[in-house]
Amino acid sequence: MNIKNIKSEFPIFKQKINGKPLVYLDSANSSQKPQVVINRLSNFYETEFSNVGRSVHSLAVKATNRFEDSRDKVKNYLNAKHREEIIFTKGATESINLVASSFGEKFIEEGDEILTTELEHHSNYVPWHFLRKKKGAIIKFAPVNDRGEVEIDEIRKLINSKTKIIAITHISNVTGTIMPVEKIVELAKEKKIPVLIDGTQGAPHLSLDVQKLDCDFYAISCHKMYGPNGLGILYAKKKWLEELPPYQGGGGMISEVQKDKVTFASFPTKFEAGTMQTPEVVAFSEAIKFIEDLGIKNIQNHEDQILEYGIEKLKKNNSVKIIGDPKERVSVMSFTIKGIHPHDIATILDEDGVAIRAGHHCCQILHDKLGIPATARASIGVYNSKEDIDILCNAIDKCKKVFNI
Numbered sequence: 001m002n003i004k005n006i007k008s009e010f011p012i013f014k015q016k017i018n019g020k021p022l023v024y025l026d027s028a029n030s031s032q033k034p035q036v037v038i039n040r041l042s043n044f045y046e047t048e049f050s051n052v053g054r055s056v057h058s059l060a061v062k063a064t065n066r067f068e069d070s071r072d073k074v075k076n077y078l079n080a081k082h083r084e085e086i087i088f089t090k091g092a093t094e095s096i097n098l099v100a101s102s103f104g105e106k107f108i109e110e111g112d113e114i115l116t117t118e119l120e121h122h123s124n125y126v127p128w129h130f131l132r133k134k135k136g137a138i139i140k141f142a143p144v145n146d147r148g149e150v151e152i153d154e155i156r157k158l159i160n161s162k163t164k165i166i167a168i169t170h171i172s173n174v175t176g177t178i179m180p181v182e183k184i185v186e187l188a189k190e191k192k193i194p195v196l197i198d199g200t201q202g203a204p205h206l207s208l209d210v211q212k213l214d215c216d217f218y219a220i221s222c223h224k225m226y227g228p229n230g231l232g233i234l235y236a237k238k239k240w241l242e243e244l245p246p247y248q249g250g251g252g253m254i255s256e257v258q259k260d261k262v263t264f265a266s267f268p269t270k271f272e273a274g275t276m277q278t279p280e281v282v283a284f285s286e287a288i289k290f291i292e293d294l295g296i297k298n299i300q301n302h303e304d305q306i307l308e309y310g311i312e313k314l315k316k317n318n319s320v321k322i323i324g325d326p327k328e329r330v331s332v333m334s335f336t337i338k339g340i341h342p343h344d345i346a347t348i349l350d351e352d353g354v355a356i357r358a359g360h361h362c363c364q365i366l367h368d369k370l371g372i373p374a375t376a377r378a379s380i381g382v383y384n385s386k387e388d389i390d391i392l393c394n395a396i397d398k399c400k401k402v403f404n405i
């Protein structure tokens with residue numbers, strides 16, 4: 001497998017969109033799926049399907065084994081210390097909700113503070129907002145600077161004896177800013193404050209080692225990592241999983257149920273209530289293998305080259321304003337064109353087969369700060385090339401002509 005012709009591994013690129021080859025620049029939203037992942041999903045449904053952790057027939061035992069193999073694969077990929085520290089969820093959103101709900105229930109009291117930033121996706125704000133409502137907690141926001149970065153000093157200034165958890169993104173889904181998560185964790189450790197990292201945009205692009213990073217929680221969205229839809233991961237340190245109450249109640253997560261008493265299974269099962277996404281979990285192993293075969297560092301190098309090329313080209317276009325100019329950045333280029341609404345940009349680009357996203361990208365706090373309601377966003381995945389950027393830029397020029405700009 002070679003990154004240069006990796007598009008051929010993704011069947012979606014065989015089709016034309018509006019008569020044009022598909023230029024997919026929306027991977028920060030969701031990535032396309034390689035054939036190996038699709039094959040694993042359909043093979044599993046065709047020949048191996050069964051629910052896990054319940055029945056004792058052959059199919060069920062095999063499915064349970066494959067499901068748990070996937071947990072091992074994720075554990076190794078993240079370099080977690082224990083396989084039980086890997087919890088399957090339905091997405092990064094659910095992973096963060098799980099922590100906000102369970103950690104919040106046990107450890108947050110009225111007046112306690114949750115420290116986050118102005119860069120966050122709604123998924124790393126609204127769950128904390130629920131907690132604020134329920135418990136009378138306070139949310140503090142470290143401000144974003146003009147470059148689209150959050151400086152470590154701003155975080156340091158906001159930490160005090162009431163800070164009970166720091167919840168930060170690894171990479172902004174609007175500016176592509178790589179946050180100094182290592183330094184933030186170091187700072188938090190000095191004060192014994194746990195750190196949750198929203199790794200939704202980090203995991204598809206950066207090499208990860210959760211033991212080295214030493215964060216307490218790391219949330220992942222598998223559908224942005226060339227994996228199946230409807231699947232996420234929560235990495236959580238064992239010491240927290242031993243203490244946190246379950247997030248949802250139902251089948252699978254219990255030890256014993258009586259009319260007046262319920263006891264719970266041990267983790268991770270305690271946090272995996274109900275029927276799990278077995279085929280998706282099993283097929284996610286193939287997505288990890290796909291990334292490992294290419295090498296995450298090679299993927300990052302490749303994407304960095306395209307990003308640099310894209311930013312240079314967009315900067316040359318006088319009408320285009322790129323949002324943010326962070327020193328450390330990956331994959332994402334959000335921009336505006338004066339006089340054209342981002343939704344119109346996205347619609348006109350689509351006529352040329354160019355798929356981008358327009359809107360507030362679930363980051364209204366950041367857009368309020370920027371003083372704009374919406375931006376257009378082109379985001380890069382492993383299958384993109386410099387040619388895709390050329391097509392994007394030509395489509396932008398065409399769009400400007402439509403609006404006489």
Ligand SMILES: Cc1ncc(COP(=O)(O)O)c(C=O)c1O
Binds near residue numbers: 093094172173232
């Ligand atoms: C930074 C960030 N956090 C969280 C999420 C939520 O991920 P999911 O919708 O897969 O749960 C996203 C999705 O775009 C994101 O970009």
